[in-house]
Amino acid sequence: MNQQRTLIIGDVHGCYHELSTLLFEVGANPAYDRIFFIGDLINKGPSARGVWEIFRSVKATAIMGNHELSMLKIMDGQPHRHAKYIDDLYRDFDGELDAFVADVRRWPLWFEEPGLMLVHAGLVPGKHPRDTDPWHLVSIRTWDGSGEDLLNPSNPRWFDLYDTPSLVVFGHWAALGGLSREWVVGLDTGCVYGGMLSCLVLPERRFVRVKARQAYCSINH
Numbered sequence: 001m002n003q004q005r006t007l008i009i010g011d012v013h014g015c016y017h018e019l020s021t022l023l024f025e026v027g028a029n030p031a032y033d034r035i036f037f038i039g040d041l042i043n044k045g046p047s048a049r050g051v052w053e054i055f056r057s058v059k060a061t062a063i064m065g066n067h068e069l070s071m072l073k074i075m076d077g078q079p080h081r082h083a084k085y086i087d088d089l090y091r092d093f094d095g096e097l098d099a100f101v102a103d104v105r106r107w108p109l110w111f112e113e114p115g116l117m118l119v120h121a122g123l124v125p126g127k128h129p130r131d132t133d134p135w136h137l138v139s140i141r142t143w144d145g146s147g148e149d150l151l152n153p154s155n156p157r158w159f160d161l162y163d164t165p166s167l168v169v170f171g172h173w174a175a176l177g178g179l180s181r182e183w184v185v186g187l188d189t190g191c192v193y194g195g196m197l198s199c200l201v202l203p204e205r206r207f208v209r210v211k212a213r214q215a216y217c218s219i220n221h
Contacts, residue, residue, distance in 0.1 A: 006034045006202040008118065010178075010187030011065065011171040014045025014092075018197040018210050019054055026199050026208045030059040036111065038171035038187055039065025039120035039138065043085045045192045045216045049092045052100055064107045065120045066138035066172065075101055109137050114166075116202075121172040125161040141173055159184045169200060174219060180207075193219045 007028055012019050028035060035058050042048035042065075055062065062068075070082040071089070090097055110129040111118040117129075122140040124132045124147065136147055142155040149155070162168065162184055171188040173179075178198060179186030191197035194215030199208045 003203065004032060004034065005204075006036065006116075008036045008038060008169050008187060008200040008202070009060075010038055010189060010198040011040040011174065011191070012037065012045070012051050012197065013040055013043060013067075013192035013216075014048045014051055015191045015197060015212065015216070016045075016047050016050030016054060018191050018212055019051055022197050022199055022208065022210045023054070023058065025210060026201060028058055030057075035060040036118055037062040038118060038169065039063045040067045040171060040188075041065070042071065042089065043067045043082070047092055048089060049094070049096065049100070052103075061111065062104075062107045063111055063118050063120050064104070064109050064134075064138060066135075068104045068107065069134065069138050072101065072104060109134050117166060117168045119168065119170055122158040122170050123162060123168060125158060138172070159186075178207075190219065192216050 007026060037055060037060055041051045041055060041062060067082060070080045074080050074083050074086055093100055119129060120138045124136050124140060125143055129137055133147065140150045140158050142150060142152050143158045143161060144152060144155045165183060167183055169185045169187060173186060174188045174190035174193060176186050178189045185200055187198045187200060189196040189198045191212045194212050196209040196211050201208060
């Protein structure tokens, strides 16, 4: 019997055509493969509902992204700059948004097993996710030592401070164009911006990527 594969898919952002192609290219089979999404299935692209339908059909597990966490906060009545996406989500899901939101509420902020950690944006240096502010897990890029400014390019990138011999796979940072180090892999290759949608195949540590059909929005959108 072949060893079970783990398929980890980068930020999809509603690009359901590319997701369907990627799953075909990698030969995804939910009867044999474990399939994970690294978060940010929604917003910016053609159809979050289309992505969700594929996600459910392959019996995948998703890690919470910043777009999902902000959606939950908005649904709970808290203000957030991502409120601009809510009307599009209601139109896209056409009566099914409540069911999607209920599903997302069950998604974990990270997944961990021996030798592997999945998290949407990254890890606060020196902290386990259970001891970390959820917003840091879904939005960190650089580290200022206190968590006040997670985006300042003059500060070190979080993964430059990571030195634990256990693989961390993350998404969130499309401008990196992906990252592959011994213990850190970044899977956001900017599909929704006209880049690629990426999948990491474990244990062989192989990358499968498909090009976006088009740029659906600008990277600053």
